[in-house]
Structure formats: structure tokens, C-alpha cells
Amino acid sequence: MSKEIVIISGKGGTGKTSVTASFAVLTEQAVIADCDVDAADLHLLLSPKVMQRNDFKSGYEAIIREADCTGCGACMAHCRFDAVFPTGEKDSAEKLSPACKSSCHLGTDAATDVNRPRKYQIDLIACEGCGVCAQVCPVKAIDMQECVCGEWMLSETRCGPMVHARLGIAAENSGKLVSVVRSEARRAAKEGGKNLIIVDGPPGIGCPVIASLSGADLAVIVTEPSTAGEHDFERVLALTKHFNLPTAICINKWDINPTLTERIEARARTAGAEVAGRIRYDAAVTAAQLQAKAVVETTAAAGADIREIWKFVMSMQMGTGSPLPILNR
């Protein structure tokens, strides 16, 4: 069974994806998974060639069949999310079906109000897919349709297979999509005989991060010596401790604040995490990004730092097994 290393950061902008891309380049036996599904950007550095696209379906949305709707308004009255709104011309109560009249949830006045709206529509952005409207509709004019919230892809890169995803605009359930990406990465690892999965985790400490950490073998926290970096490092470290996950940290741009770097490292050691190393501030990192390269594919001094961190990470005990015999380039 393959091992999973998840690179997380607590906050965005610490260099997590640059480190992940370099790790991906430094191993020849890994499947890469981009679980930062809300703002995926690992593809910018690894230039994947998409081999397979798949819809990501999650949740439901309500659709009113206009031809069957009698305009009783029960759906709007019961929707707790204000997702139903009236539309169309006013109508006469005489056109109400007996079913609508007998089960009117708005009261007799509403059922016989000649000024009531004739049709209703659903704002699909506001709709939470709870299904209450479909339950109360007296003529069963509402369908609950499964939502396509995005897509996930299996690709080839110069570093090996990569599973990544794109969440739709305003779409939810990113934690579920993270689980899909991880499970497909495991499948790709099994089918391709790979013994390592490198995961670019989401920022923060919420549902998508938890979904990317559960069942992993090692978390690598990339942080930076700033007030916000230290604060969010503490939060994400508490999360990996909660899951009893072996954890290593590395501090990016450590030389912009050596004092804070030492404080963060001391805090990590106290909490039982390993300090894998430091990455110096290096303008060549941005130059590498502009060339769509991982830092270790250039002569950047920061690349040498990342190589040392990679060696340290590979020497760590992961989960219940032994260190991985991964080749270092």
C-alpha cells in the first residue's frame, strides 16, 4: 500500500505549492494529488496533460417543472433559504387545482388571492438542496436533480500521474471533492505500482484540510516567519496533533525574521513535530514559477534547501511503516 505525504500550510501564500512541486520532481515513484480544489494551482508548475475528465456530482438542486406548477406558493412559504421567488404574470385563483386548494400552506386568503403570482422559480445559488419544497408541492412539480459541482481529472506530468480537480463557481462540498481526488490518487498508485502519493493540501484548517489529512501517513507544514504565519501554523499543528499524525515543518523565507523562525521551530519541537529544515528567501523562486518550473529544476539556492528538506522527510518514520526507499535525484 502506498504512503501519503500531505503538504499543508495553515494559511495561503507560504510556498506550499512550490514545495509540493519540488517534492514531486524529486521522487520518481509518486502519484501527485492536488487537493487544493478551491484554488488549484499545482498544474501551473507541472503542466499536466489531461488524460481523463470526470464530473464531480454532489448535493441536489430543486427544479420546478413550469408546465406542472399551479402557482400555489407553498414552495416559497416553506423554503428556509429564500431560494424560491415569484415570477410571471398574476393569475386567477380559479385555475388552482383542487389539490392546491385543499393543501394550501398559505391559508385560504392566499389560495383565492387573484393577485398571487402565477409561477415560481428557484434561485439555484441560494438553493441548499434540502428537498422541502419538493415534499410540500401538492402537485409534485418539483424535481430534485443531482448537481454537477465541478470535475476531477487524471493527467500525466513529467513527474508521473497527477489527479487534480476544479470546483465550480460558487459550488460547495470541496471536502467531498478532496476525498474523491485522494481516492482516485490511491487507485492510480495501485494501478501504476507507485508507493508514494504526494498531496498538495488546501490552506486553512477547515473541512477540505481535514479531508486531506485523514488516513495520511505524514503531514509537512510549510510556514513562514510572520505574525499571520505563526498564528496559522499553531492552528494547523493543533490539527495534525489531533489526528495523531507524524508531522514535519519547514520554514520558508526563514531569513526575513530569524527570531520568529527560531520561536516557531521551538514550538514545533515542544509539540512533538520534526523540524525538517529552512528555505531561504530567494527571488529565483518567483523566476522559476514564471517559467512553470519547480524550484529544484533551476539553479536557485532555495532549491538546495528544498532538496535537504526532502531528504529529511524521506528519512522519517511514516505511519506504522518504515521510511520510504525513495530515490533522490
Ligand code: SF4
Ligand atoms: S430544495 Fe430546499 S433550499 Fe432549495 S428551493 Fe427547495 S426548500 Fe428551498
Ligand code: SF4
Ligand atoms: S409548491 Fe409546487 S405547485 Fe405550488 S408554486 Fe411551488 S412548484 Fe408550483
